[in-house]
Amino acid sequence: MATTGDPIxxxxxxxxxxxxxxxxGLDLRVRTGEVHGFLGPNGSGKSTTIRxxxxxxxxxxxxxxxxxxxxxxxxxxxxxxxAYVPGDVTLWPGLTGGEAIDVIGALRGGLDPRRRAALxxxxxxxxxxxxxxYSKGNRQKVALVAALASDAELLLLDEPTSGLDPxxxxxxxxxxxxxxxxxxxxxLSSHILAEVEALCDRVSLIRLGRTVESGTLTELxxxxxxxxxxxxxxxxxxxxxxxxxxxxxxxxERVSAHVDTDRLGDVVSYLAGxxxxxxxxxxxxxxxxxxxxxxxxxxxxxxxAGAPS
Amino acid sequence: xxxxxxxxxxxxGTRPTSTRPSSTRPTSTVVGTVTLTRFMxxxxxxxxxxxxxxxxxxxxxxxxxxxxTYSDPGDLAVYAATSGNTAAIIAMSGPPVGLDTVAxxxxxxxxxWLCLLTALMVLFLVxxxxxxxxxxxxxxxxxxxxxxxxxxxxxxxxTAAVCCGAIxxxxxxxxxxxxxxxxxxxxxxxxxxxxGLSFTGVSLVAAQVLSSGRGALGLAGxxxxxxxxxxxxxxxxxxxxxxxxxxxxxxGTHPFxxxxxxxxxxxxxxxxxxxxxAARLLDARDFGAGLVAGRAGAPCASAALGxxxxxxxxxxxxxxxxxxxxxxxxxxxxxxxxxxxxTFTEQNPQIAEMLPGGAxxxxxxxxxxxxxxxxxxxxxxxxxxxxRAGAEEGAGRAELVxxxxxxxxxxxxxxxxxxxxxxxxxxxxxxxAIGTSYALTGGSLSRIAPLTASSLAYAPAxxxxxxxxxxxxxxxxxxxxxxxxxxxxxxxxxxxxRSLQLPDWFALASPFHHTPELPAEEWAWPxxxxxxxxxxxxxxxGLLLLRRxxxx
Numbered sequence: 001m002a003t004t005g006d007p008i009x010x011x012x013x014x015x016x017x018x019x020x021x022x023x024x025g026l027d028l029r030v031r032t033g034e035v036h037g038f039l040g041p042n043g044s045g046k047s048t049t050i051r052x053x054x055x056x057x058x059x060x061x062x063x064x065x066x067x068x069x070x071x072x073x074x075x076x077x078x079x080x081x082x083a084y085v086p087g088d089v090t091l092w093p094g095l096t097g098g099e100a101i102d103v104i105g106a107l108r109g110g111l112d113p114r115r116r117a118a119l120x121x122x123x124x125x126x127x128x129x130x131x132x133x134y135s136k137g138n139r140q141k142v143a144l145v146a147a148l149a150s151d152a153e154l155l156l157l158d159e160p161t162s163g164l165d166p167x168x169x170x171x172x173x174x175x176x177x178x179x180x181x182x183x184x185x186x187x188l189s190s191h192i193l194a195e196v197e198a199l200c201d202r203v204s205l206i207r208l209g210r211t212v213e214s215g216t217l218t219e220l221x222x223x224x225x226x227x228x229x230x231x232x233x234x235x236x237x238x239x240x241x242x243x244x245x246x247x248x249x250x251x252x253e254r255v256s257a258h259v260d261t262d263r264l265g266d267v268v269s270y271l272a273g274x275x276x277x278x279x280x281x282x283x284x285x286x287x288x289x290x291x292x293x294x295x296x297x298x299x300x301x302x303x304x305a306g307a308p309s
Numbered sequence: 310x311x312x313x314x315x316x317x318x319x320x321x322g323t324r325p326t327s328t329r330p331s332s333t334r335p336t337s338t339v340v341g342t343v344t345l346t347r348f349m350x351x352x353x354x355x356x357x358x359x360x361x362x363x364x365x366x367x368x369x370x371x372x373x374x375x376x377x378t379y380s381d382p383g384d385l386a387v388y389a390a391t392s393g394n395t396a397a398i399i400a401m402s403g404p405p406v407g408l409d410t411v412a413x414x415x416x417x418x419x420x421x422w423l424c425l426l427t428a429l430m431v432l433f434l435v436x437x438x439x440x441x442x443x444x445x446x447x448x449x450x451x452x453x454x455x456x457x458x459x460x461x462x463x464x465x466x467x468t469a470a471v472c473c474g475a476i477x478x479x480x481x482x483x484x485x486x487x488x489x490x491x492x493x494x495x496x497x498x499x500x501x502x503x504x505g506l507s508f509t510g511v512s513l514v515a516a517q518v519l520s521s522g523r524g525a526l527g528l529a530g531x532x533x534x535x536x537x538x539x540x541x542x543x544x545x546x547x548x549x550x551x552x553x554x555x556x557x558x559x560x561g562t563h564p565f566x567x568x569x570x571x572x573x574x575x576x577x578x579x580x581x582x583x584x585x586x587a588a589r590l591l592d593a594r595d596f597g598a599g600l601v602a603g604r605a606g607a608p609c610a611s612a613a614l615g616x617x618x619x620x621x622x623x624x625x626x627x628x629x630x631x632x633x634x635x636x637x638x639x640x641x642x643x644x645x646x647x648x649x650x651x652t653f654t655e656q657n658p659q660i661a662e663m664l665p666g667g668a669x670x671x672x673x674x675x676x677x678x679x680x681x682x683x684x685x686x687x688x689x690x691x692x693x694x695x696x697r698a699g700a701e702e703g704a705g706r707a708e709l710v711x712x713x714x715x716x717x718x719x720x721x722x723x724x725x726x727x728x729x730x731x732x733x734x735x736x737x738x739x740x741x742a743i744g745t746s747y748a749l750t751g752g753s754l755s756r757i758a759p760l761t762a763s764s765l766a767y768a769p770a771x772x773x774x775x776x777x778x779x780x781x782x783x784x785x786x787x788x789x790x791x792x793x794x795x796x797x798x799x800x801x802x803x804x805x806x807r808s809l810q811l812p813d814w815f816a817l818a819s820p821f822h823h824t825p826e827l828p829a830e831e832w833a834w835p836x837x838x839x840x841x842x843x844x845x846x847x848x849x850x851g852l853l854l855l856r857r858x859x860x861x
Contacts, residue, residue, distance in 0.1 A: 054712050056860040076716045084712035090705040092624060093521070096606035099614060106615025107713035128605040132444060132521055143709070156712075 005068070006031050007154050007185050008053060012062035015048055015209075022048040024209035025062065030187050030202075035180050037200035038189040041294055045209040046189040047087055050156050053187075054084060067154075080109050083147035087158035087189070089139040091131035097142045098127025104146040116149040122171050137163035148175055154185045161192060173199060193286045203286075205293050212293050217286065224284045224292060225258040228267065233275025242267060253277075341456035345464035349438055353468060357475045360430045364423060364501065365479035370805060371419040372487035379411050388414060397646035397750075400541035404551065407566025412489055416497060416564045423497075424504035424556045425537070427476050431469045431505050432529045435512035438465040441522035443597055452596065459588050466509055466584055473505030493565035500559040503576035507555030508533060510583025517590035520599030523627070530631075555579060617715055617723030624701065624724075625694050629731045632690040633738055636683050640739040643679040644746035650675045670829055672752075676743065676760060677829040681821065683739035684767035685800055687732045688774045688821075692792045694728035695778035699786040702860060711860055718852045725779050725848055732771040740764025756828075763827030769840035770820035774799070776847025783854030820844075 008030035015023040023045045030036040040046050051057045052064055055075030064071050066078050091100045098120075105111030120127055123141045131139065140163045147155055161169045169192070176199050179186060190196050196203060197217065204214040213220055225246065230236065236255040239248050244263030249256045259267045264281070271279065284292075350357075379385040389408035392398045399405050403421045407413025439462060442448040451461060477498035484494035508529070515529040516522075540557035543550030551557030561572040613619040651671050698721055701707050710720055743764070744757030778792035802816035816822040820843070823836040 051708075051861065054708075056708060056711060058857075058859060075711075076714050079712060080714040082712075084709075086705065086708060086712075088705060089709070091709075092620075092706060093523070094623065094627070095610075095614075096608065098608040099606070099610040102610030103615055103620055104709060104713060106610070106612075107617070107620075107710060107715045109714050127608040130606055 007067055008036075008065070008187060010049070010053070010062065010064040013049065013052060013059050013064060014061035015045075015052060015057060015059050022209055023052070023059070023062075026206060026209055027211045027214070028204055029214070030185060032185055033180070033183050034201040035176060035186040035188060035199050037196035037203035038187055038206070039191075039193070039196060039203055039290060040189075040206040044206050046206065047158055048209075049206075050084075050158050050187070050189065053156065054079070081152060082154040082156060083108065083150045083152035084156045085140070085143040085147050085158060085160045087162065089136075089143045091134070091139055091142060093130065093132035095131055096127060097125060097129055097131055097134060097138065100131055100142050101127065101146045101149070104143070105150060108146075108150055108152070111146065111149040112151065116145060119145045119148055119175075122175070123168060135163070137165065137168065140164060141168070144172065144175075148179075152184070154187070155179065156187050158189045159191060160188070161190070161195060169195065193290055197286045205290070207294060213289075220289055221283050222261045224261060224289055226261050226264055226284065227256070227282050228259050228264075228271075229254070229256040229280045230271050230276060231255075231278040232271055233277065236271060236274055238270065239267070242270065336457065338457040338459040339463050341454070341460040342463045342467070345451070345456065345460055346467045349464055349468040350471060353434065353472065356430075356434075357472050360426075360472060361475040361479035363479075364426060364476040365483040367423060367426065368419060368480045368483035368497075369487055372415050372484060372489060374805075375415045375418070376411055376487070379414065385409060385411060385414070391649065391652065392417070395646060395649040396545045397642065397649065399544050401642055401646075403540070403560040404544045404547075404563075406563050410565065412493055412565035415489070416493070416566070420497065420500060420560050420564070421537070421540075421556060423476075423480060423501045424559050425533070427473060427501050427505035428508040428533050428556075430472060430476065431509045432512050432526060432533065434469050434472060435465055435509055436516050436522050436525045436529065438468065439513065440516040440519070440525045444520075444522050449596065458591065462513060462584070462587060462591060466513060466580070469509040469512075470506060473502040473509070476505065477502035490565060492568060496562050496568055496570065497564040499570075499573050500562045500564065503573050504555055504559040506576040506580045507558065510580040510587075511555075513587040514583050514590065517587050517594070518599060520597070524599075527631075617710070617719045618727060620710070621698075621724040621727040625697060625727055625731060628694065628697075629690070629735075632686070633735050636686045636690075636735050636739045637742040639686060640679060640683040640742035641746040643682060644676065644743040645750050647672055647675050647679075647747050648751045673828045676747065676756075677763070677826040679743050680740065680760065680764050680767070681803055681826065683743065684736060684764060684770070684821070684824075685803060687735045687739065687767070688771055688799065689796060690735060691728050691732035691771050691775050692778045692796050694731060695725055695775050695782065696789050696792060697728075698724040699782050699789060702786045705861070708861060717855050717860075721779065721782065721855055722848075722852055725775055725851075729772055729775045732775070733765070733768045736764045736767055736771070737761055759828055766827055766832070766837065767821070767824050769837045769844060770824045772844030773820040773840055773847065774844075776844040776851065779848045779851030780854070781851070783851035783858075785858065 006029055008028060010026060010028040013023045013026040013028075014021075026045060026049055028038070028049065038046055038049075048057065052059050053066055053071050055071040055073075055078070058072050066074075067081060069078050071078060091097075092103075095103065101116065102111075105116070123145060125138060125141045125145065129138075131142065134142070140160060144160055147157070161172050164172060173195060176186060176188070180199075180201075186199075188196065188200060200217070202214070202216050203220065205212050205220075231254050233253065235250065235253055237250070239245055239250070239255060239257060242263070244260035245267060246258045246260075247256075255271075257267075261283075268279070268281075379388055386409065392402075392414075393405035393408045401421070402417050405417065408417055439448075442451070442461070448461060452458070480501050481494050481498035484497055485491065489497075511532050512525070512529040515532070516525045519525045519528055536554040536556050540551040540554040540560065543552070543554065543557060544560075552561065555576065558572045558575040562569055611619075614623055698707070701724075707720065711717060740761035740763060741757065744760035747756055747760070748754045774792065774795060777795045778789075781788035781791035799819045799821050802811070802819045803821045805811075806816055820840050823840055825831060825833045825836070
């Protein structure tokens with residue numbers, strides 16, 4: 001576990017715009033070679049964090065390190081080693097898409113022409129069109145091609161697939177898998193949880209400018225509950241007395257409940273003692289993690305008039 | 310309706326309001342016009358005030374200046390005899406009618422410019438609210454609502470009409486306040502509003518024809534230029550050709566002299582016909598499309614484009630070309646009357662006193678004024694070109710550049726460099742145009758090179774103006790006012806300090822004041838070197854400030 005060598009280390013980042021507090025003690029650590037998911041609701045500070053990491057904004061407090069350097073002071077040198085795709089890509093209306101790709105690439109320090117051609121093909125992008133004629137998705141593809149055709153060690157991607165259709169989003173996922181195999185590091189801010197679940201080694205969940213959870217998906221799942229549905233020979237009436245068991249719905253021999261993941265073993269042993277006939281256990285999806293962190297309780301077995309559990 | 314669910318606040322509680330058959334009946338295509346008009350006026354409220362004040366200021370300055378200059382009947386007679394018989398002056402101003410009265414002279418010199426001002430206002434306004442809205446995708450949001458297909462267009466026309474009315478009110482107020490007659494002032498104001506309406510129609514059509522806002526502006530601007538040219542030819546020949554130009558219609562009302570009202574009907578017909586045509590064009594095309602399709606471009610960027618300077622040049626290129634053409638034409642037009650100015654001022658010594666060099670060097674003095682005017686136009690270009698960097702930042706394109714291995718200083722510095730270099734090229738071109746025009750209209754060929762040099766003497770002053778704009782941007786991308794105020798001050802002190810009887814110290818801070826007015830004055834290095842130093846310092850300060858602030 002390298003610490004000083006991590007490409008992104010931010011701790012206690014604070015940033016305010018007037019009276020709005022965009023970042024309020026945010027922590028983020030991205031390790032070399034990982035695809036790191038960066039999750040949070042709209043306005044939680046994802047883009048602000050990325051802009052601080054790019055040295056476009058100066059943090060009011062806390063520290064941010066990019067490749068061990070200061071993203072504000074050493075911006076230009078650090079930017080040679082990274083590529084960025086903004087969440088809302090705007091391009092020069094008089095340039096064609098191909099020209100825009102080359103401009104971004106050249107200003108970074110050049111891009112691989114063969115990879116550029118291959119990516120244009122994969123993303124089905126016409127480089128001869130003026131960028132003013134592009135849709136949001138096509139503008140995003142321009143920034144993506146420019147970033148992916150570079151040899152950057154680190155990619156900062158701010159909701160890169162928000163304008164892409166499912167086919168292109170799948171193509172994007174494949175590109176990221178290839179990058180991971182090539183040992184590159186990716187910070188992927190996204191709303192599309194399935195995408196993060198499929199791509200990311202580790203995730204950071206942020207809310208109101210603060211990191212609420214960070215770790216591998218397995219670690220995060222451990223913090224939450226597994227849904228269990230069982231059919232037993234004898235009714236599982238003792239379940240209610242066990243610690244870490246929630247939202248029990250007992251219907252004769254069929255029982256469903258949410259179990260704290262670290263109590264799962266105890267519950268399964270208890271159910272086995274009752275004569276277990278069928279058992280379905282499902283780990284929480286990222287969506288459930290997300291909704292739980294952000295204050296919505298998903299899929300309660302009994303929807304008792306929205307009463308909080 | 311008694312509902313079993315009591316979730317009145319939730320979305321489930323609101324049902325689609327009506328399923329009556331009448332809702333499927335085709336509704337009017339102008340539904341929502343009133344709401345949209347109010348919304349547009351809300352977005353335009355500051356600009357309306359500024360344009361209106363601009364119209365009032367132009368009117369007041371011209372009125373006061375003419376009344377001061379021609380208070381003596383003898384002077385007025387000379388003015389009428391010379392201006393009324395000089396083709397170049399007629400081409401620039403309007404039909405030479407009633408020049409033997411002070412008010413007639415005011416209308417002669419003022420009305421064409423007021424028409425240009427109003428036309429430019431509606432050009433920008435109409436394109437901003439039609440094609441540019443469509444290009445940005447915002448119009449889609451509006452059109453998806455309960456809004457008729459023609460409503461945005463109609464609302465734009467109404468908003469433009471309100472703005473024309475506001476300029477007219479400004480003109481009327483200034484005319485009356487400076488003591489001009491009521492009927493003539495009313496006619497003057499209505500003629501200006503009428504020209505605005507005519508070009509509202511032109512812009513509505515242009516916005517339908519081309520698929521980009523910039524293209525539409527160019528097309529409508531071209532029609533405006535041709536209109537001015539057509540009336541220039543018509544007024545010089547006196548053959549009625551001017552009636553083909555909306556500006557000719559406005560001037561055909563002859564405020565303060567013949568005073569005929571019927572030409573005011575022509576703009577109403579024009580805006581109606583153009584509006585109808587624009588609506589048909591809108592019906593015939595898809596949302597977002599134009600009648601003229603965009604061309605395919607280069608699939609790869611040239612090597613030159615991939616640098617901050619190359620990119621800035623690409624961003625500024627079309628603006629630069631447009632301004633250059635305008636400045637060259639202006640320089641050519643102004644210098645073409647140099648020789649008639651000589652005869653004019655021989656009989657009218659008061660005018661000569663207003664020129665640098667006095668009555669003795671009248672030709673040199675007039676040429677020096679021509680150079681100053683075109684240099685000021687170049688300065689306006691340089692300031693707006695530097696401020697484009699702020700617009701790039703606002704649009705998020707600076708972020709894209711600054712996230713690459715491009716420093717902030719290189720980005721803004723490249724932009725300033727391209728802006729200033731463009732301004733210097735423009736100075737050379739306008740000096741060349743002035744010299745050539747003078748030579749062609751009977752002057753000496755040997756003056757071309759010195760006039761070009763005298764125009765280039767304003768290069769350090771341009772750097773100072775660019776420096777002021779850079780300093781503002783370095784502080785915040787929203788600080789554009791600094792540069793515009795500086796520009797207004799320079800223009801005021803260069804051209805109106807004497808006629809408005811401002812104190813001598815007023816011009817001291819103007820870089821134009823310290824530039825030797827060649828060929829009327831002697832060449833002097835020290836002030837130019839000083840200006841260069843100030844300009845470089847301001848620019849550097851701006852670049853340093855930019856390194857300290859947030860981007861975006």
